[in-house]
Amino acid sequence: MMDHSQSHLDGAEFLTAETKGLGEPHGPAMLGQTAEKSYQGNTAVQRSIPYFQDWREAASLIKTYGLANLDQSLVEFERNLSAKGATVLWARDAAEANRHVLEIVREHNVRRVVKAKSMVSEEIELGHVFESVGVHSRETDLGEYIVQLNQQRPPHIVTPAIHLSAADVGRLFTEKLGEPYTEEHAKLTDIARRHLREEYLQADLGVSGCNFGIADTGTLVIVENEGNAGLSTAAPPVHVALIGIEKVLPGIRYLPQFLNLLARSGTGQKLTTYTHLIHGPAPGKKLYVILLDNGRTNVLADPRAWRALHCIRCGLCLNSCPVYRRAGGWAYGWTYMGPIGAILTPHLVGLKEAGKLPFASSLCGACGEVCPVKVDIPHQLVHLRHRAVNEPSPMNSLSERLLWRVWAFFMAGPLRYKLMFTGVRIGVRLSKFLPWHPGKLGAWTRGRALPEVPKGSFRGWWKKQKS
Ligand code: SF4
Structure with a gap:
């Protein structure tokens, strides 16, 4: 059985092996x-x-x-x-x-x-x-x-x-x-x-x-x-x-x-x-x-966040949330879990600690619809996401920023875009010959099979259809 009695878990990590509750068989x-x-x-x-x-x-x-x-x-x-x-x-x-x-x-x-x-x-x-x-x-x-x-x-x-x-x-x-x-x-x-x-x-x-x-x-x-x-x-x-x-x-x-x-x-x-x-x-x-x-x-002083303090802790947003229903409460790593936890915890403990939590949502809006005191949870999640990628937080690390810079560079023109996807196609094909699962990426690659890459690009196929 999982021991959650010693201290709170790290709110920066959503759904780690330790927090997702798989220690309980059912x-x-x-x-x-x-x-x-x-x-x-x-x-x-x-x-x-x-x-x-x-x-x-x-x-x-x-x-x-x-x-x-x-x-x-x-x-x-x-x-x-x-x-x-x-x-x-x-x-x-x-x-x-x-x-x-x-x-x-x-x-x-x-x-x-x-x-x-x-x-x-x-x-x-x-x-x-x-x-x-x-x-x-x-x-x-x-x-x-x-x-x-x-x-x-x-x-x-x-x-x-x-x-x-x-x-x-x-x-x-x-x-x-x-x-x-x-x-x-x-x-x-x-x-x-x-x-x-x-x-x-x-x-x-x-x-x-x-x-x-x-x-x-x-x-x-x-x-x-x-x-x-x-x-x-x-x-x-x-x-x-x-x-x-x-x-x-x-x-x-x-x-x-x-x-x-x-x-x-x-x-x-x-x-x-x-x-x-x-x-x-x-x-x-x-x-x-x-x-x-x-x-x-601090929450009260934030004009985009203070409505989170309307919450009367009825728990209905948790029950309505497709992410909570599958991940369970421990996954959030803090006292308050589910949609209300995903907005309250980053405010209470800071984005540096709990900046990943606002991303633990599909933004389907069910939580906001059922909340009896109309906490605007989906809007607050988006607001916190915006802050999390612009302020010190686990979502604003050097590698994250570099990744998005590179992405922005290649998305900035048709030639670059073409170059990127040619590179991706070659990369995916080559990856079949690599039997290893590098570092942290290994946890992701081990459970997934990459799709078959088509021979030509969509643009090439489109040109052919038109000619
Ligand atoms: S549904 Fe509203 S009042 Fe109920 S726990 Fe969630 S945020 Fe709080």
Whole structure:
């Protein structure tokens, strides 16, 4: 099995042997089927609402308004939450967020942690931080629990165990938990529930993400289906909520718009089973809220990119993407994968690190069509591609630039063009006599047969037809 638990992979490399998930025997096929099924189901739910396009438009406008006033909303959010007894901390980057968490761990003598599903905690790699200081941390979302037991990173932002079948999970529970083998969903859920109950009871700290923050009421909103987020935030004496700054909405009156869209697009439900609105710490308990920037203000400052911050992490663009369905989430090498990952990651970590990701798309436009908050993903991919070939990035190496210069030279006139293709024809013919597969090119040539080269050129053939 692949070990994705140690650190993030290199986002500069898309679909390397290490990242494409071929370590799982049925992983890629299972992931493709499940993503396709979710896409069909969730888009059918979207289509069943006659005014769904109006909802999208309204949500997009609210997000635009919210982001334009984010500075004020964040201050208001902090003020209102603090007034209710929560401690609000700001984190410029992942390192600062992790430092805050470690200080809380020290202050409250934390030994055991339960974690509800949180993409931000994945983003800052909090699990490894706990591990490095000897704190036991347990994922409690069923899918996250499974991938944690399997020592993997989630390959999907909404359904973390999308690549595994019930039989895979049954075998895993037998191997790791010593439970009798079963592939019945209800029994598997029961096993996880039994083991997780102990974790909640023993935990000193609960960590959660946040789907939305509400500025005018100072509210944290967490949506979920399993009840694990409710238990993780309420059972331990201390709760740390991690929230990306872009998730803060100006007012509670905007929330229903997003709840309507998120559940329908993410899981095909009208509403998730639980919607938690946390207005402050419960009596006798502590609540810390960490507001994470980690590159988001850079995205906000980019007039071509800021709409990426509309994203409510429903995961539908992943399910709609033909590249994601075949490559899987690990191929992107970072926390956020699929189309949203291909635009968000280069903004968050830089093009030098993740400049290949915008090219991991066929530009079919499916992601932009289904996005419930109208993130203009295809346009952003093209914009990032343009930047990637003009700024320092893996797509702007010396060899890449040289290659395109040579190409431009030969394409600049009919004689040069003719010369180039005569050369190519001779080269292809000669290549048949070369048994070797040179260097990096070998990985490409080994799996491919070059086409037969016609005797004459198309121009020659055309001339003959006319004469
Ligand atoms: S970009 Fe849109 S479709 Fe993709 S995860 Fe975000 S909200 Fe969902």
